[in-house]
Structure formats: structure tokens, C-alpha cells
Amino acid sequence: MSARDSLEPDRSLWDLIAVELRRQREERKISGTRLGIVLGCDRSTVSRYESGTLRLPEKHAKILDREWRLDLLFTRLVHFAKAGKNEDWFTGLTEYEAHATRLKMWEVLLVPGLLQTPEYARAALSAGLVEDVELELQKRMSRQQAVFERPKPPQISVVLNWVTLAQTLGDAEVMRGQFTKLLELSELPYVNVRILEESAGAHVGMDGCFQLLTVNDRDIAYAEAPQMGRLIRDPRDVQHIAVRYDRVGEVATPVGPSRTLIKRALERYR
Known part of the structure; x- marks a missing residue:
């Protein structure tokens, strides 16, 4: 194309x-x-x-x-x-996720919304400035369904900063459920989850979270911001985000050892 x-x-x-x-x-x-x-x-x-x-x-x-x-x-x-704050008029990240053939995510502080349990998501939303937590929770769960429950889900690659395993949201039960789900998702053939350990030191992902999406053979990026995220479609800017993702991935722990790190985090809440 x-x-x-x-x-x-x-x-x-x-x-x-x-x-x-x-x-x-x-x-x-x-x-x-x-x-x-x-x-x-x-x-x-x-x-x-x-x-x-x-x-x-x-x-x-x-x-x-x-x-x-x-x-x-x-x-x-x-x-x-x-x-414009968002280059798209009538659609946004949600619709692109629902049609993407490939998703790549880098997360600094929390488990990404697409991988969250309802309890973990509710705890995260409650800690922010969301006016209607239950409405936003419903939207988040709908996003997950659009990605994971379609006939052919996208290839998903996630790199989580070590802080996501150390940061507690809600109580021990919430964290057990979230890390259990993270392990289950990481075992799906089309999902891989890696952890960037604290020992990695300074890296190019420290300035914020982002996603890379492939939709209709075209790459799009999404960068997080305190008030509103930003969809990025300019090929040069998307390439810049892609290079950042690769640089973060190069110092992340491989998939197998990363599962071990998630299991260790789960054990802390037994």
C-alpha cells in the first residue's frame, strides 16, 4: 500500500x-x-x-x-x-487499537490499560481526577474486549518498567489478581511481556509512556500526557518513537526471565 x-x-x-x-x-x-x-x-x-x-x-x-x-x-x-491537540477528528486510540495488527507498549508506572483487571483499573482510575470512575472503567474493559475477543487478535509486545511490579494499587487481592492476569496474558502465543529492571539505569524511556500501533499497514504512535494523550501520525515522529521503543527493548529482560520476575512480584502478595 x-x-x-x-x-x-x-x-x-x-x-x-x-x-x-x-x-x-x-x-x-x-x-x-x-x-x-x-x-x-x-x-x-x-x-x-x-x-x-x-x-x-x-x-x-x-x-x-x-x-x-x-x-x-x-x-x-x-x-x-x-x-489540534489530537490529529484525529472522530476517532482515537480506542478505534485504532481495535483494528491494529500489531501493538507495542512501553509503560513507566502502571500495568497498561489493555492488560489491567477490573479491580486494578478501578484502583488506578480512583487515584486520578476521573469524574465517573465506573464509566471510565467500562470504557477500559470495552477496549480490552475489542482487542482480545476478536477472531484474530494483534501481536502484542509490552515492556514494563520495574516500577510497575513494585507499585501497589488497592490491596493485596487486587495485586494478586493483576499479576496473575499478567502471567496468563504473557503465555498467549501472540503476547510477550518484558520487564526493564532497575539495574538498567538511565534510558530513553524515562520521559513517558507510549504505544506503537500498526493499522492497515501503517504505523501510528500514541504518547501519554498528564491531561490528554496524543496520537502521532507523521512518519518522522512515529519513527522517532519506534527507535525509542527499540532502545528500551534492547536493555529489557528477555521474556522467560521476565515471567520469573512477575512470579516473584506475585509471591509478595500471597
């Missing part, structure tokens, strides 16, 4: 800009080479704008609006796309 074929204009403003640019150019029967001359760039740059692999800069948006008399159409689209 080409980059152009993977564009989703109903979900992403940047994808809409790319699709609309091509539509407007073809409607005027202007070649990519000719448009490049108008914008002061080469044909390959125009092609990258239209495929979504390069974002249309504001200076070129203004030129397009002036030359094609579009009443600031591209200028406004670029402005809103740059200002």
Missing part, C-alpha cells in the same frame, strides 16, 4: 489537506512539476505533500490560496491542523 492509498481524510486534517491538494491540482489540470514552480519547490516535494509524507507548510498554503483564489482554504486547514 502506498502512502497516498493509506490517507484517511475523514480522520485526519493533515490527510484531508493532502487529498484536497491533489484534487485541486488535478481539477485545474496542473502537473506536479508546474505546481512546484509556483510554490518554489521541486516536483518530489509536491508529491510528498499529496501523499501525506510531508506536511504542507503555511507559506505554501498561502501561495495556493492566492494563486487559486481559495479564500484562505489551505491556510485555515493548516492552521487548525497545527493547533
Whole structure:
């Protein structure tokens, strides 16, 4: 699948800009080479704008609006796309998880939401600023069902910071249930869980949690934030997250010994 074929204009403003640019150019029967001359760039740059692999800069948006008399159409689209907290309009992480063929997760403090028991999730949500804990819990469990209960679940790779095994949420029963589930999940053929031990020292994952998702043969990233997470679709930024994940994985404990570490954590709550 080409980059152009993977564009989703109903979900992403940047994808809409790319699709609309091509539509407007073809409607005027202007070649990519000719448009490049108008914008002061080469044909390959125009092609990258239209495929979504390069974002249309504001200076070129203004030129397009002036030359094609579009009443600031591209200028406004670029402005809103740059200002948006989340690049997707009607969908978000949940829908991407439900359709992903591969998920990679790095977690600093807690067991990831997709791997949580209801009791552990409730304890985590209760410790935050969530207004309706039960509603958010229901959403989290629905996310899990969409991933694990479909006919062909995705390949899931998880790296957990050692703190996730040391941090207690709720009581001993909650922790027993969570670590038991973590072990059960780690034994599924499509799931692997690794632990980054304290002895690993400083590493590139210390500045926050993130996910990598492969959806329709396209990689997307999701970065956690205190108030609201952020979906990342720009190929260069996604590549940056992928490199961070690989770097964290390189110093993580292998799958087998990681199971032993989880079992030891479970024993503390017997």
C-alpha cells in the first residue's frame, strides 16, 4: 500500500489537506512539476505533500490560496491542523487499537490499560481526577474486549518498567489478581511481556509512556500526557518513537526471565 492509498481524510486534517491538494491540482489540470514552480519547490516535494509524507507548510498554503483564489482554504486547514491537540477528528486510540495488527507498549508506572483487571483499573482510575470512575472503567474493559475477543487478535509486545511490579494499587487481592492476569496474558502465543529492571539505569524511556500501533499497514504512535494523550501520525515522529521503543527493548529482560520476575512480584502478595 502506498502512502497516498493509506490517507484517511475523514480522520485526519493533515490527510484531508493532502487529498484536497491533489484534487485541486488535478481539477485545474496542473502537473506536479508546474505546481512546484509556483510554490518554489521541486516536483518530489509536491508529491510528498499529496501523499501525506510531508506536511504542507503555511507559506505554501498561502501561495495556493492566492494563486487559486481559495479564500484562505489551505491556510485555515493548516492552521487548525497545527493547533489540534489530537490529529484525529472522530476517532482515537480506542478505534485504532481495535483494528491494529500489531501493538507495542512501553509503560513507566502502571500495568497498561489493555492488560489491567477490573479491580486494578478501578484502583488506578480512583487515584486520578476521573469524574465517573465506573464509566471510565467500562470504557477500559470495552477496549480490552475489542482487542482480545476478536477472531484474530494483534501481536502484542509490552515492556514494563520495574516500577510497575513494585507499585501497589488497592490491596493485596487486587495485586494478586493483576499479576496473575499478567502471567496468563504473557503465555498467549501472540503476547510477550518484558520487564526493564532497575539495574538498567538511565534510558530513553524515562520521559513517558507510549504505544506503537500498526493499522492497515501503517504505523501510528500514541504518547501519554498528564491531561490528554496524543496520537502521532507523521512518519518522522512515529519513527522517532519506534527507535525509542527499540532502545528500551534492547536493555529489557528477555521474556522467560521476565515471567520469573512477575512470579516473584506475585509471591509478595500471597
